[in-house]
Amino acid sequence: MLETNVCNRPDFLSRQRAKLEQDTFLANRAIQMHGKCGRIDRAKRIFDSLTHPNVFSLNIMISAYAQSGHVAQAKALFDSFKFPDTVTWNAMLTALVQEGHYEEAKQFFDRIPNRNQVSWNAMLTAYAQVGNVNELESFFQKLPNPNVVTWTVMVQGYARCGRVDRAKWVFDGMPIKNVVAWTALLSAYTQNWHVEDAKIVFDSMPVRTLVSWNAMLSSYATSGHAFESDNLFQNMPLHDLVSWTCMLQLHCSKGDMDRAVAIFDQIPAFDIISSNVMLTALTTSKDQFQKAMDLFSRMELRDANSWAAILTLYTRSGELSEGMRYFYEKMPEHSVKSWNTLLQANAAAGNLEEVNKLFWKMPLWSLASFCSIIVANSCCGRLDNSREVFTSMPERDLVAWNVMLESYATNGHLELAKNLFDSMPEWDVASWSSLMGAFIHTGNLTGASEIFKDLPQRSAVFWNALLVAFARSGDLEDAKKIFDRSPSRDLAAWNTMAAGFSQFGRGGDALESFHSMLLEGMRADEISVLHALIGCNHLGLVENAGRIFASMAADHRLVPWIEHYSVMAEALGRSCEAGAARELVDSMPYFPDRKTLGGLETSKLNPTVSKLACFLNES
Structure with missing residues (x-):
């Protein structure tokens, strides 16, 4: 008798099943890899090529869609699967x-047949991200x-709402605190600009991971503490891409492009995030078009x-039409973000008609799209249009409410801002800030003070906002009381007081404020030194000004701006130090502007300089 067909033999079937499972396993890993790298088209091709995709394939593909922001495709894939498991439900x-x-997430959560702890935590995360404390x-x-x-x-949820006190209360009551919980509290202080509290938590941590080090580094970097950031970065046991990117963002935000490029070149293996940080910085800097490209x-x-950064590059370079051509002809895929970038670029250029055209061309709208068109109309004074868009939104999150509130505030509509604020389902830090800003914008400092008293929590941001309002109005006595x-008097607060004193001719107070700040251990920045120099200039203390100017590099590790040279040149000019003033101007790494040459004019230097100064001042 002939032997049974080899394909029906148990050992053959077993080997084929194992091969099929192995192929599916490798395909799943490939889908996951391409998904994490943002190559969603390649991930999709591999998934479609699977003859027998398993539930793991489905979960990985849904996650890949989610990571790339393709929620609609993830939902379609989920709906096509007959028997999703709990992991699949949670992935979606x-x-x-x-x-x-969030609304769709809530409805979806209610449909999950077998919720586990992951399901509950995912939905809790949604409420935390919305910033709705009550819910x-x-x-x-x-x-x-x-x-x-x-x-x-x-x-994390309390931190997002600006309720750092509640975040600390929850942390203190946790039955078990792991390093993730410690890092969450550290990040809570970081997000709300409580740098000193963040440092206390960091020093108290029983165990620190690289994530903890990066959180503390982020706290320093986002607060502009360059010296502390550099010092911490040097003392870190090791660096990853987050560490390098954090330092890159710091120097990009300070406009120190040479240092930023040097850091970027040192990154062992930069990824798309660090590349985008560098690209975005180049696109927003002057004369960096070719480097960005x-x-x-x-x-x-x-x-x-x-792609959004490149669109920004064209629009900031005055090439909005070229940027739009690039968008329509060269971009392989038009994401919602790229549409929104084009909306915002046209809004910034005042092309309200084009903004409205683009909005109605978009295949999909996000909350950011609605917010962009609200802002665009608001900036052009079309508040009726902004309100119409706001009321027509299918759903509104707290950001949308805050955008509308800020539109009223910046256009000076105090009563409308107050009424909208009272009708909001909830408030966060931005809501209170916009309302207080509405009072400040209309010059109602008494009303702003009343809002300040009603704040659920007064962070340094609010103290500084009220301080700035009184200082700019010239009410320096009340500003000093605030x-x-x-x-927690931070550097911004010290600089605000110094600016108020120097702006209104109180040079002695400006200089005293500068020295008091240093005695309290605060590290001066370029603005601090500038107002100290202005104070010296008002008082005619040219030697004091010279010592402070020299201390910038020697003591504070700061690079003088052209404004520092201008004030110093004027101080020397007023003291008839013509040679010293000219020597200073000749040595500075900037082309003299009107103010600098004005300082030289004060000292009655040679006719060539005087004529040039007069020409620039007249023009």
């Missing part, structure tokens, strides 16, 4: 939460078995942020 829920589709607390009460992840999400052409991976009462 997480995708909705990550993209800010966050209400949902937390319903959780069946809160774990350390749950408590950590609560810390060169970097863009060298980038092996590009995402929506990369400054003295402020519980």
Whole structure:
């Protein structure tokens, strides 16, 4: 008798099944890899090529869509699968939460047949991201078995709402505190600009991971503390891309492009995030068009942020029409973010008609799209249009409410701002800031003070906003009282007082404020030194000004701006130090502007300089 067909033999079937499982496993890994790298088209091709995709394939592909912001495709794939498991449900829920589709996420959560702790924590994360304290607390009460992840999400949620006191209260009450929880509290202080509190938490941590080091580094960097950032970076046990990118963002934000480029060149293996940071910095800097285009052409991976940066580059360079051509002809895929970038670029250029055309051309609208068109109409004074768009939104998050509130505030509509604020379902730090700003914008400092008293929590941002308002109005006595009462006087507060004193001719007070700041251990920045120099100039203390100017590099590790040279030249000019003034101007690494040459004119230097100064001043 002939032997049974080899394809029906058990050992053959077993080998084929193992090969098929191995191929699916490798395909799943490839889908995951391309998804993380933003190559969603390649991930999709591999997924479609699978003869027998398993539930892991589905979960990985949904996550890949989510990471690339393709929620609609993730939802379509989910709906096509007959028997999703709990992991699949959670993957889809997480995708909705990550993209800010909170209402849909809530409806989806209610449909999950077998919710586990991951499901509950994902939905809690949604409430935390929205910043709705009441719903966050209400949902937390319903959780069946809160774990350390749950408590950590609560810390993060309170931090997002600006309720650092509640975040600390939750942390203190946690039955178990792991390094993730410690880092969440550290990040809470970082997000709300409590640098000193962040440092206390960092020093108290029993164990620090690289994430903890990066959180502290971020706290220093986002607050502009360059010296502390550099020092911490040097003392870190090791660096990853987050560390390098943090330092890159710091120097990009300070406009120190030479240092930023040097850091970028040192990154062992930069990724798309660090590349985008560098690209964005180049696109927003003057005379960096070609460098930005060169970097863009060298980038092996590009995402929506990369293309958005190039669109920004064209529009900031006055080439909006070329940027739009680039958008329509060269971009491989038009993401919602790229559409929004084009909206914002036309809004900034005052092309309101084009903004409205683009908005109606968009295949999909995000909350950011609605917010962009509200802002565009607001900037052109078309508040009726802004209000119409706002009321027509299918759903509104807290950001949308705040955008409309800020539109009223910046256009001086105090009553409308107050009425909208009272009708809001909830408030966060930005809401209170906009309302207080509405009073300040209309010159109602008494009303701003009343709002300040009603604040649920007074962070340094609010203290400084009120301080700036009184200082700029010339009410320096009340400004000084606010400054003295402020519980955490940061560098911005010291600089505000010094600016007020120098602006209104109180040079002695400006100089005293500068020295008091240094005695309290505060590190001066360029603005601090500038107002100290202006104070010396008012008082005719040219020697004091010279010592302070020289201390910039020697003591404070600061590079003088052209403004420092201008004030110093004027001080020398007033003291008839013609030779010293000319020598200073000749040595500075800037081309003299009107103010600098005005300082030389004061000292009656040679006719050539005087004529040039007069010409620039007249023009």
